[in-house]
Amino acid sequence: MRGRLALVRKTIMLKISKLTKRYGSGDPVLKELDLTVEGDQLTSVIGSSGAGKSTLLRCINRLVEPTSGSIDLNGTEFTTLNRRDLRAARRRIGMVFQGFNLIDRLTVMENVQSGRLGYISTWAALTRRYPRDDIRHAYELMERVGIAHYANKRADELSGGERQRVGVVRALMQRPEILLADEPTASLDPKTSEQIMSLLRDLASELKLPVIINIHNVTEAKEYSDRIVGMRYGRIIFDDLPAKLTTAEMDEIYAGVPAMDRAAVGAAAGAEA
């Protein structure tokens, strides 16, 4: 039945509905948020710090536990999974981080293969005897992003841009159905940052992979995305093509806390801290 559902929804990949996240007893960080991402779209989520972008992304794979609402990836409802099933389901979602989140003292190959930890046996993980398919796949991906010659280097010997490529390859090693990127370029210089953005865009279309990127740099967001989602104080207030993002819309997104929510801000800020 699940298979048929997936067939019917072939193009619809991720469907978030009425997602709410509340830390403690404060005002929610996400407020009954709806978002659907499909196909090989690259979607950029913009908004000021504290708008809830990071929380939104982390709720999708439940690194942050949602308070209520539904997250459906190709027919799997994520919010009700038990721990074991959640682990299996997380393998289908790749994630890239602002701080790269690599294991510094391990080699690039070990870092890349750590994306397969959900699949391989504990013994294989311990002895670093990775399956041949995984090694081949790793070399292909590393070749694609230009880091294959670093396979035996320690991750902390690489530059920022190279480290983020390792992060991207690690996520792609999962053969994910969707890729989440939490400010993947915020720790990089402008030029490297553009390289990573165009890499993510190209990978999205090559691998038919929907990508959701949290990003602060609106110029980059407009240049590289198929769609822009503007968040403000836990709600989506803009969702359209990059060309439709006017200065007026921008001002609205970055205007700070909307008047209707202003009273609750103090409480929410306290809870988030």
Added chain:
Amino acid sequence: MMSTQPLQNTLDHWSRFTLRQRMMRYGGLALTLLLVGWALGSIDVIWEWVWDSPRQMGDLFGRMMPPDPSNLPSILEAIWQTVNIATLATMIAVVVSLPVAYISAQNTTPNRVALWIGRFILVSSRSVNTIIWALLFVAIFGPGIVAGIVAIMFRSIGFLGKLLGEAIEEIDHKPVEALEACGASRFKIVLYAIVPQVMPAFFAVAILRWDINLRESTVLGLVGAGGIGMILQGAIDTFNWPEVSMVLLTILALVVFGEVVSSYLRKKIL
């Protein structure tokens, strides 16, 4: 404000402390002096013996000179035994302390019960001195090297476990988060994200403890738990002062040797 601190911070006057703070500091100093005086008064010092001590020291030194190397072969054998006690005990303690460190670190402990069990093990191991552990195990295993090894091991578990646990608590959480997002199991996260991060601390702590254990195992023999201390005790009991000084010199050489080896290993590994 101005009324409570007159003249304190006017334009031509500045002082680090307010009058109240200054009084508190003088009070603290007076209290400390009082405590020291009280402590000195309450212990029973026989002052004649204290004044006599330099002469006694010279006398003892005279009797120790020159060191007597006639018993050197058995001294060296005992020193070798001492090194073995320290090394074996450190190795076993390192293995045993790993799970203890894991359950007593805030960020890896499976639950609160395990955390408290881990902490109890650490505290009980650390609060009992090696010599007392040795007395205990000599009673259990009988005199000899086994009691020494177990005693050193029991004392080391607390030390290693505590420092390793702290190293685990100080790791960067980001790689852990990344591997959670990959769907890795708890054990594989430990293997890939935690173990590599605590590896340097692990070696540093193990080497440091080996160095300490080397020195601690020299006194184990005083309570019958094997090693060079046995010979030392025997020599003191028979007033064989030249041999005592020979044993002390050998111990000094051993400590220097331990220092050299551990600093070499530290440089090599870290």
